Amino acid sequence: MREEDSNWFSKWEEELPSPEELMPLSQSLITPDLAIAFNIPSPQQPLHHTPPHPPQHPPQSTAHSSQPNSSAEFDSPEGGGGGGGTGSDEPARTLKRPRLVWTPQLHKRFVDAVAHLGIKNAVPKTIMQLMSVDGLTRENVASHLQKYRLYLKRMQGISNGGGGGNNSPAALSASCMDPATDHLFASSPVPAHFLHPGRPNSEHFLPFVPVAAMQHHHPMAGAGHHHPQLQQQFRHFGNSPPNGQFEHPFVRQSPQQPQRTPHMEDVESAATAKNGRKVLTLFPTGDD
DNA sequence: GATTGAATAT
DNA sequence: AATATTCAAT
Numbered sequence: 001m002r003e004e005d006s007n008w009f010s011k012w013e014e015e016l017p018s019p020e021e022l023m024p025l026s027q028s029l030i031t032p033d034l035a036i037a038f039n040i041p042s043p044q045q046p047l048h049h050t051p052p053h054p055p056q057h058p059p060q061s062t063a064h065s066s067q068p069n070s071s072a073e074f075d076s077p078e079g080g081g082g083g084g085g086t087g088s089d090e091p092a093r094t095l096k097r098p099r100l101v102w103t104p105q106l107h108k109r110f111v112d113a114v115a116h117l118g119i120k121n122a123v124p125k126t127i128m129q130l131m132s133v134d135g136l137t138r139e140n141v142a143s144h145l146q147k148y149r150l151y152l153k154r155m156q157g158i159s160n161g162g163g164g165g166n167n168s169p170a171a172l173s174a175s176c177m178d179p180a181t182d183h184l185f186a187s188s189p190v191p192a193h194f195l196h197p198g199r200p201n202s203e204h205f206l207p208f209v210p211v212a213a214m215q216h217h218h219p220m221a222g223a224g225h226h227h228p229q230l231q232q233q234f235r236h237f238g239n240s241p242p243n244g245q246f247e248h249p250f251v252r253q254s255p256q257q258p259q260r261t262p263h264m265e266d267v268e269s270a271a272t273a274k275n276g277r278k279v280l281t282l283f284p285t286g287d288d
Numbered sequence: 289g290a291t292t293g294a295a296t297a298t
Numbered sequence: 299a300a301t302a303t304t305c306a307a308t
Binding site for chain 1: 300301302303
């Protein structure tokens with residue numbers, strides 16, 4: 001019984017990136033405030049191929065405006081143009097950054113970080129540091145963590161109390177549950193220890209990862225530096241489970257989009273923000 | 289005062 | 299539904 005789950009998570013464990021592996025992965029999520037605040041000297045736009053952006057509003061949020069005049073590209077927090085009252089003194093403060101979109105990749109980093117820290121130390125700040133995602137805020141993590149905990153709790157309930165007969169590992173149950181398959185959460189494996197808080201037997205978590213997450217990137221140390229790899233608009237993807245979680249091997253989207261092999265490198269962002277809400281989706285590059 | 293976690297709001 | 303923001307407790 002436990003051997004089975006020990007088996008799967010053993011596999012999972014192998015995939016776990018060591019702290020060092022985790023660290024170097026520096027995502028690029030540029031904080032809007034910073035971008036504007038520092039006038040974004042020249043983020044070097046990587047020049048993606050044909051930015052299919054004609055009909056969209058060119059500007060946007062965070063970062064990267066090639067145009068030096070990054071003054072009022074944002075809609076002011078308050079009536080950007082409407083009221084006209086505020087006038088003009090403190091722009092880059094109280095700006096609302098676009099909603100963060102938790103992509104499967106990003107979520108995976110999250111889970112890995114939590115796994116390495118252990119439930120006890122897995123608090124927003126620490127997780128955030130471990131993840132080392134530039135621009136990711138503690139609030140972002142906290143919010144996600146809250147939901148993640150709910151998800152775990154839900155699973156625990158199902159795995160031992162629910163139907164009765166069902167006692168397989170939560171991960172398994174989750175996979176089998178179509179209706180409740182939380183898309184995002186189900187896409188990454190759940191550490192066994194998470195589901196079994198009280199299991200002295202599985203006492204083998206790392207002592208602690210003194211990862212020096214506090215990197216040396218000063219906000220003002222010259223705004224123009226890294227390569228902003230941030231994208232906006234959300235992307236919809238059939239996440240391809242790295243290890244073995246199956247999703248929907250068959251179901252594919254409508255016959256209009258050419259199926260491209262699982263290559264996510266320069267993903268295109270095709271988004272239909274119905275609301276016009278700006279969202280940030282960051283892609284992990286080279287890590288998975 | 290800073291963080292956390294839950295409630296609440298968008 | 300998914301994130302953000304607020305709020306009380308630590």
